[in-house]
Amino acid sequence: MSRNYLLSDSIISPIGFSTKENLAAIIRSESALKLHENSKFFENGFYAGLIEESIIDEKFSRIGEPGYYTKLEKMIILAIQQVLDKQPGLKIENTGLIISTTKGNIDQLGKTRYSPDRVYLWKMAEVIADLFGFKTKPILISNACISGALAIKAANDLISSGRFTNAIVAGGDLVSDFVLSGFQSFQAISPEPCRPFSNDRQGVSLGEAAAAILIGKANSDASEKVAYIDATTANDANHISGPSRTGEGLFQSISRLFRNNNIKPYQIDFLSAHGTATIYNDEMEAIAFNRAGLEQIPVNSFKGYYGHTLGTSALIESILTKHSLLNGQLLNSLNYSASGVSQGLNIIQKNEKRELKLALKTASGFGGCNLAMLLKKESI
Amino acid sequence: MSQDLYITNSVLIRDSRVWKNEMLIFKNENEVTFSKFLKAIYRHQELKYPKFFKMDGLSKLGYLATEILTNGEIQNKSTALVFANSASSLETDEAYAQTIQDFPSPALFVYTLPNIMLGEISIRHQLKSENIFFVSREFDASLFIDYCRVTFQQKKAENMLCGWVDLHNNDYDVFLWQIARSGGTDFNEEELKKLYLSTHE
Numbered sequence: 001m002s003r004n005y006l007l008s009d010s011i012i013s014p015i016g017f018s019t020k021e022n023l024a025a026i027i028r029s030e031s032a033l034k035l036h037e038n039s040k041f042f043e044n045g046f047y048a049g050l051i052e053e054s055i056i057d058e059k060f061s062r063i064g065e066p067g068y069y070t071k072l073e074k075m076i077i078l079a080i081q082q083v084l085d086k087q088p089g090l091k092i093e094n095t096g097l098i099i100s101t102t103k104g105n106i107d108q109l110g111k112t113r114y115s116p117d118r119v120y121l122w123k124m125a126e127v128i129a130d131l132f133g134f135k136t137k138p139i140l141i142s143n144a145c146i147s148g149a150l151a152i153k154a155a156n157d158l159i160s161s162g163r164f165t166n167a168i169v170a171g172g173d174l175v176s177d178f179v180l181s182g183f184q185s186f187q188a189i190s191p192e193p194c195r196p197f198s199n200d201r202q203g204v205s206l207g208e209a210a211a212a213i214l215i216g217k218a219n220s221d222a223s224e225k226v227a228y229i230d231a232t233t234a235n236d237a238n239h240i241s242g243p244s245r246t247g248e249g250l251f252q253s254i255s256r257l258f259r260n261n262n263i264k265p266y267q268i269d270f271l272s273a274h275g276t277a278t279i280y281n282d283e284m285e286a287i288a289f290n291r292a293g294l295e296q297i298p299v300n301s302f303k304g305y306y307g308h309t310l311g312t313s314a315l316i317e318s319i320l321t322k323h324s325l326l327n328g329q330l331l332n333s334l335n336y337s338a339s340g341v342s343q344g345l346n347i348i349q350k351n352e353k354r355e356l357k358l359a360l361k362t363a364s365g366f367g368g369c370n371l372a373m374l375l376k377k378e379s380i
Numbered sequence: 381m382s383q384d385l386y387i388t389n390s391v392l393i394r395d396s397r398v399w400k401n402e403m404l405i406f407k408n409e410n411e412v413t414f415s416k417f418l419k420a421i422y423r424h425q426e427l428k429y430p431k432f433f434k435m436d437g438l439s440k441l442g443y444l445a446t447e448i449l450t451n452g453e454i455q456n457k458s459t460a461l462v463f464a465n466s467a468s469s470l471e472t473d474e475a476y477a478q479t480i481q482d483f484p485s486p487a488l489f490v491y492t493l494p495n496i497m498l499g500e501i502s503i504r505h506q507l508k509s510e511n512i513f514f515v516s517r518e519f520d521a522s523l524f525i526d527y528c529r530v531t532f533q534q535k536k537a538e539n540m541l542c543g544w545v546d547l548h549n550n551d552y553d554v555f556l557w558q559i560a561r562s563g564g565t566d567f568n569e570e571e572l573k574k575l576y577l578s579t580h581e
Contacts, residue, residue: 104468109473119470120517121468122515140516141512142468143498144496154527157530160530163522163526181489232510233510233512237503237506239499240490241490260536366495366496367496368502369499
């Protein structure tokens with residue numbers, strides 16, 4: 001069976017409106033996380049990665065009428081448009097659209113600016129698909145914080161099934177009052193920019209972003225490409241909102257993935273962790289990575305740059321992992337001070353050029369879900 | 381690559397009634413509220429799972445349908461969960477949004493993701509298996525078929541528990557079924573649609 005590849009991509013975030021701009025900002029150690037003081041939920045303000053709608057509208061006006069689309073729709077559309085611009089020969093009639101989000105247009109709940117059905121996730125997907133004229137019905141995945149990577153897995157699997165020949169995976173989520181107040185009600189929000197895996201971590205920071213990537217057969221002359229090898233998911237079967245103390249589901253997803261693909265832990269050159277910077281999540285990941293024999297593997301969390309972008313996070317992090325492989329570059333795990341987990345990890349503490357071939361991307365989320373995915377650089 | 385897959389059993393919860401394998405097994409005679417209907421099913425099935433009373437409506441529906449479908453036991457722990465609905469967690473989203481102004485409720489917020497239902501089913505049956513949750517306007521039989529076939533081909537599951545569990549404005553529509561390599565009805569689009577629509581005259 002021929003492999004599918006991670007082809008053209010786009011990231012729309014507070015630190016850049018293209019993948020290129022995002023990578024340049026990461027190299028400069030720039031973070032989207034800024035203090036915002038105008039919230040009724042936080043007396044002293046909160047740190048988050050937010051995008052001004054006026055900036056989105058300015059970019060969007062070249063594609064369509066900004067007033068017709070919600071903020072999140074515009075962000076996702078911008079990301080998809082960038083992918084299509086890089087793929088002028090793409091046949092849209094053979095291309096699937098898979099959208100990952102946790103909450104979609106939840107900021108529009110109870111509001112009247114758009115038709116009320118826009119809060120349905122399938123409606124948001126249809127609005128986006130209609131703008132581009134996708135012929136196949138859009139598919140929407142909402143599986144908490146693993147959604148973005150799970151959508152890449154679904155793209156690969158549905159291409160294998162013959163449902164379409166390639167697929168654009170697009171994701172997006174907002175920092176809404178809904179989500180902010182919810183994480184605050186769990187007392188999970190950090191009073192400063194989040195510090196994944198660090199001994200001074202105090203919780204998550206949230207961020208908003210959209211991203212898109214084309215998944216399909218190799219379709220250009222580039223000499224090196226990143227292939228999707230495989231992904232597995234596993235549930236903790238332990239708690240609906242708290243991470244497993246033993247990292248069971250994450251460990252199961254990694255060990256099954258390695259077993260199915262005959263991979264040994266030492267073959268992994270780079271591990272892109274979930275790393276939300278809550279006390280329990282990061283500890284859970286450290287335990288699972290050690291159980292899986294990954295304690296020596298260079299690992300980072302990208303949350304220090306973006307905050308937790310929910311249904312987009314694993315998609316953005318997969319795109320960044322792809323570019324780490326192609327550029328031969330390990331990227332610093334921003335805001336890390338010193339080890340704050342009980343198990344040893346090889347946290348990346350500075351940007352470093354190095355030959356990289358095989359990467360492991362992991363994600364975990366509410367509902368006890370976990371995912372592990374293998375990406376491999378191939379020379380063609 | 382072709383392979384034989386079969387729908388081994390099914391459950392429907394619709395219009396104050398519950399069907400198992402196309403047989404009506406429970407009917408609420410009197411007009412009752414949605415939550416009373418759920419409690420009535422719980423009692424009728426003689427279930428004992430106190431966690432049920434903490435769940436939101438969507439998870440209750442998923443839990444109840446799973447108990448009825450499996451007689452309370454999923455023997456094969458390599459049973460993947462492939463679920464979908466139309467309204468995501470909107471029923472609980474709206475309830476949570478009501479609390480934001482005064483005292484945001486963590487107990488409601490935790491249920492504002494549709495895949496929490498998969499977590500509840502996984503906890504109840506100790507399944508550390510594959511999960512995915514799709515959202516589509518209507519029941520999409522071909523999506524289930526395509527995704528499930530590939531999951532079997534990739535040997536990521538030996539059995540599958542699939543579900544369409546939708547809830548919004550107290551309107552509910554629940555269809556669960558299991559897929560295995562032997563026994564039962566052919567797993568194809570026509571049969572799946574027929575089963576889904578089997579309560580309609």
